Amino acid sequence: MGVPVASGASPLDAHELLRKGEVSRALVLFEKMHDPRRPDPAVLAGLVESRLALGEAHRVAPLMPHLADAALHAPSKDHHTGLAHWALAGLAELEGDHDRAAGHFRSAGEAGPDDPDLLPWRAGLALALTRQGRSPEAVRLAHEHLTRARASGSAYARALALRTLAAVDGASSRRDLLTQALEELEGIQATRLRAQVLTDLAGVLVLLHEDRGPGVIRLLREAELIAVRSRLRPLLDRVRRLLTRLDQPAGSTAPPGLEGLTPSELRVVELAASGLTNREIAGRLVVTVKAVEWHLSNVYRKLGISGRKELPT
Incomplete structure (x- = not known):
């Protein structure tokens, strides 16, 4: 769930929210900052990452021409x-175009800055090369990225680099690398990355038949809770597939305290709690303002509250 965002926030502020795992809040900021007449590449990039994380890939296509133009003329x-x-x-x-992806990751690295904390292009390129079957080059890049991440002083960068190396280097101990990544994330706010690492580690344990009991289920339940609370639909789907392999039921799809709401009501609550007006919510969900008002009135009744100021955050 979100909370109202600062009106004077910058793209850097919104990207910091993304990194912390507050994807819905970041998306609200990016949408407020987006001007189709004068698109900002940093805002466009944030819109793409946020919407993909939330499972809204269908809303990304209209941004493609703006991004291509920005990459060409900036x-x-x-x-x-x-x-x-x-x-x-x-x-x-x-x-599924890994060759084109690799080209853009290289271009991102050439544009700079060459900072594993701000723009981890080597991590993205290593994964793209792995999907192309170019493992030796991918492993070399992943190790180079980890070296730079360790020198950066950023725990987030180190955790991401360890996760990347675990994904591309079949000769390494993936369990150890992912465990180290979780240790790096202790004490910092990076819930989305934490949920991704938890899911990766659970997947490795299941694949290697090292743990199919309470330990791996605890990893998945924590990842599931983060994905539910943050509305990370693609990640949640991945967690649920692993739970199914372990004959475990899916948990609630609603954050604690909101279990009685329908999916449509939950989406309206999330956007209202993020600071959007009814008209802005209607535009975002492609419904009428009256439909938003109707959903909110049902929410207030179910939660026993009198207005949007009392919505849980």
């Missing part, structure tokens, strides 16, 4: 240009 050595290529790489991966 300064070649610019952080925003790098972010545009990063987002285009993610879209190419979504379409």
